[in-house]
Amino acid sequence: MLLDTMCNFLGGIIFITLTLAVLTRDSSTPESNQRETAQLTCELESVTSSNEVVEAKIQYAMLQLQAPPLTTNLMRLPSEGRKTKKAWTLIIRYGRMYPLYTTDAEGRPTLVKNNQTLDWRGNYLEPKRGQGSDPEVMTTIVQALKDSGQTNYYFAFLVFGDSFDAFNRAKKTVLDLGMQCGWEPYAENKRLVLDGRGQDILPQN
Secondary structure, eight states: OHHHHHHSHHHHHHHHHHHHHHHHTTTSOHHHHHHHHHHHHHHHHHHHHHHHHHHHHHHHHHHHHHSOOOOOOTTOOOOOOTTTOEEEEEEEETTEEEESEEEOTTSOEEEEEOTTTEEEETTEEEEOTTOSBOGGGHHHHHHHHHHTTOOSEEEEEEEEGGGHHHHHHHHHHHHHTTOOEEEEEEOTTSOEEOSOHHHHSOOOO
16 A cells, blocks of 8 residues: 555655654644645645646546547548638537527528527626537538538537537537537636637637
């Protein structure tokens, strides 16, 4: 158990902490012990936070490995990039999908804000928990764009850490139907600020 603890990164920190505590117990004053304890506590909290970030990345990698391989259209043209494609931004959070803007009766993107499932608060917005669309609705969206001749769009996804599985499902639908998309992870504690982020996410397929 001692060897296993020393080999573990966090366990190594704990082992060093205990060793220092034993060595300084008799020679240090209560005040210095308190300062050292506070400093070591901060270091342990920093290590714990780092481990949580690594764990989140590993979780997404595992989901990618467990997911079935995506089928791709061999006749798809190469990426056309930002100059010839327009980004249609969608937020994926709480396992649901939230487009920034709505579509008209023919399925064409509009500049009308999505007030139904998004809460617009000045210069930032917040998805409404329990609302939004199922990722599989991408089939209807893509088909509507194709039927209305709006094929100069690609989908830009802003993906929160709680919704990687939902993103993978939406992405698979987009690729299977021969359209392009790009994505970017988004921190849970970060506000969604309207700064044209969708235009900064280029298609990645």
